[in-house]
Amino acid sequence: MGQIEGFKIHKRENESTTPVKERIKNFQEFTIPLKNDSLKNQGARCMSCGVPFCHSGCPLGNLIPDFNEMVHKGEWKKALDILHATNNFPEFTGRLCPAPCEKACVLGIINEPVSIENIEKYIIEKGFSEGWILPNPPIQRTGKSVAVIGSGPAGLATAQQLNRAGHTITVFERDDAIGGLLRYGIPNFKMEKGIIDRRVAILEAEGITFKTNVNVGVNFHVEHLDSFDSIVLCGGATEKRSLPTPGIDADGVVQAMDFLTQQTKVVFGQEIKDQVMATDKNVIVIGGGDTGSDCIGTSNRHGAKSIINFEIMPKPPEHRSPKTPWPYWPLQLKTSTSHKEGVERNWLINTKEFIKDKNGKLTALKTINVKWKMIPGERPKLIEIEGTEKIWPCDLALLALGFTGPESTLADKLGVETNVRSNYKTEYGKYQTNVPKIFTAGDMRRGQSLIVWAISEGREAAKEVNKYLSEKDVLPTKGKGDLLSA
Known part of the structure; x- marks a missing residue:
């Protein structure tokens, strides 16, 4: 254990970010790393549990208490060796993983969980900055x-x-x-x-x-x-998921992954003919997951006139639901940095029609509010609420519906x-x-x-x-x- 009762002494610290008005001007990463001493204190919050449930929360079985202790002690290279023993690419997971390990952290029962993902990210970044991560080819080949x-x-x-x-x-x-x-x-x-x-x-x-x-x-x-x-x-x-909805063929209804792919290629100097842009448009993102969030962030950087997000499921609770108790992955509202940049979020809403003009261009969406009926032994049933139809002005609809x-x-x-x-x-x-x-x-x-x-x-x-x-x-x-x- 890195520090006796460290979890009582130190509060959880998260990375800060550059202000919204600055970061939406470009497509660069915008997190601001913690100082070394702060990271050491975050490592000290780990309780080195007798049964570390963070291991079971992580599909890789990362040796989390072990590298947390090394970070607390300032033994960064040892922490890197421990991390690399189970995870080939911590630089990816440290940025993109939703951190099921943190949701299974024992400290999370009574307090904010250990900031495992952020610690992981800066172990690997330290490794690269110090030149510790070098090619290490096998000593012999098998012929296979x-x-x-x-x-x-x-x-x-x-x-x-x-x-x-x-x-x-x-x-x-x-x-x-x-x-x-x-x-x-x-x-x-x-x-x-x-x-x-x-x-x-x-x-x-x-x-x-x-x-x-x-x-x-x-x-x-x-x-x-x-x-x-x-x-x-x-x-x-x-295979991208679509919708069996009238007007889906309108000019302005775009798959989210096509929208995101085009933008990333443009960032790296590729010329995309007829790139889909959100600039000065009323944008509606259909789908409330990570891809939908990415579309919101990208649309804000394009300078969209307005951004609205539709989700057909109910709004999750602010805190962990009793239906998903610790150490399970919780049913809980997620507010991403892209959401914080500006979006109107709507739940329990279903798109009934993509409305287009005589030239086939998208002009609006017709929706209806819904509810879910739970039937024991059967799949939940979607019920439309009569009299809740609404027309939403829309120039660009992004389908972030998964695969x-x-x-x-x-x-x-x-x-x-x-x-x-x-x-x-x-x-x-x-x-x-x-x-x-x-x-x-x-x-x-x-x-x-x-x-x-x-x-x-x-x-x-x-x-x-x-x-x-x-x-x-x-x-x-x-x-x-x-x-x-x-």
């Missing part, structure tokens, strides 16, 4: 080759773990840069893309080959994969079975498909989920692939041959 399809967090974790085992890894990415949704699905103001580039440079120096603009099954024949000893499918769940599952192209062409949810099918707890040499991980296997789950899936899939190729149940964490179960 693996193709990893998809370069999101699941694909990158799979690639790094298998490369450490000495296998020769090639990562195929259909977009023009590595990172999957980390690259183009996450706005730059949440994570600047140099964060991805510096990690990819290390992975390349460790011997991993990356090939971009390669869409396997489309512009790259699947037969070319026959030369690999194993294949891991990490293409994500990228229905992975695309079927690879499954069809490789003969991989899918389940009833269209996810690529494996046995429970396994990552091998019905085609013995083909494995799958991440959202493609489990459906749309969290970044921390994607990394965990990649690590576990790598373990199964390594067993398939070499009958070994461990993977080296460093080039010097230190061993750790994946």
